[in-house]
Amino acid sequence: MKLQPGQVLYMVNELYPYIVEFEEEAKSSGLGAHRKRKRSGNSNSLGDVAQEAEPMTEQEPGTADPSQYPLPPKKGKDASAKKEPLGHWSQGLKISMQDPKMQVYKDEQVVVIKDKYPKARYHWLVLPWASISSLKAVTSEHLELLKHMHTVGEKVISDFAGCSKLRFRLGYHAIPSMSHVHLHVISQDFDSPCLKNKKHWNSFNTEYFLESKAIIKMVQEAGRVTVEDGTSELLKLPLRCHECQQLLPSIPQLKEHLRKHWIK
Template sequence: GARDGLGAYLTKPESYPSNVVVSHNKDFVVIHDMFPKSTLHLLLLPRDATKTRLHPFEAFEDAEFLDKVRSETRKLRTLAAGELRRKYGKDSAQEQARLAAMDADPPPNALPPGRDWEREVMCGVHAVPSMNHLHVHVVSVDRYSERMKHRKHYNSFATPFFVPIDDFPLAPDDARRQPTREGYLRRDFICWRCGKDFGNRFVDLKKHLEHEFEEWKKL
């Protein structure tokens, strides 16, 4: 069924072009999300056959497996950060300051560090995944995409419905274990960047997200 669509990447990753499958090894496959909800949206698919059909909360109860996925996610965060630097470095004031310092004659003793793009990447799972095969989202924070078409799309990346990989293992009484799915997804729209509440006005939210994206990339 439609919910099994990620399985094909696990069985034959080598059959896809590099704009679909980013990389693969015996333990993981990394793909571009087909309906990206931000300007950068990757999925990490663990290949362990004993885990791939489990809900992420259950799969990550295995501490050794969690460690493995977490360390692969870290590598992917770094890769995604490099991609953001390539995409937005020319717009970024912090990157410009670093480049200007490198060009100075004589150059200063200490260079400005440039922008920490890793901070601009979120890594985690949905409390109620829609796709059956275990996957970790690696997604830029902008939530700016023409594929962001439905209310639930935004809130699934902007409420506790999105569970960061670094929050695992979850405490036994963690509220996200019993997600009132509709609860999180039906919340008011809150801007991820400035906290402004858009109620249920999706069109206004979308317009605002475009504005925030333009400002965010210039930092």
């Protein structure tokens, strides 16, 4: 693409580093389209070319590992509170919680939405309107909010699955992939085509899934949420039935096995 003087090129996706190369367009006015490098000695020497290049105020694209390219600087006093742009995949919840089609309940403090990729027949997310990036950002000031989120989760179960005999759990992922703290309200049938791999299963059926009441107690006693080191390794554990503890070799076999535990 061509840029005219005064135009600004914006990079809107911060998921991957960019390498941008600029080339001066040749002019036909005879003023000289390209600067010629002065060479001495061995013209094939890379060292000579590097020495003769004009100084640059920024690192020349393509001369370093792209993974070392910094993202735009974070603003504000607390850099850790900086959120990814709404276009980033991890910000999907912030978009969904504003979508009336996704909402099943809302009040002044929270909104409940259907999980876009449910891992069971019933799977909702309770999200606070207040901007809280993750459990790491939770403090004792959020205690009443956490209690309210739990109460709302139980209300949704009563309102939408009251006639069901299914068992439910309310809790948080220790290390969530999506930004904005959210409480999972999920039935224990795990009957869903969206449950596809070991990571999905273990995120709800190991200690990676933190019970809502346990989080409330932790904040009440310590004023914050602590996640143990090595928690991410729980996602790699063998597949084990959450009802009878039988080990299964694959997700398809696990799903077939789970049918035995479904309430008729």
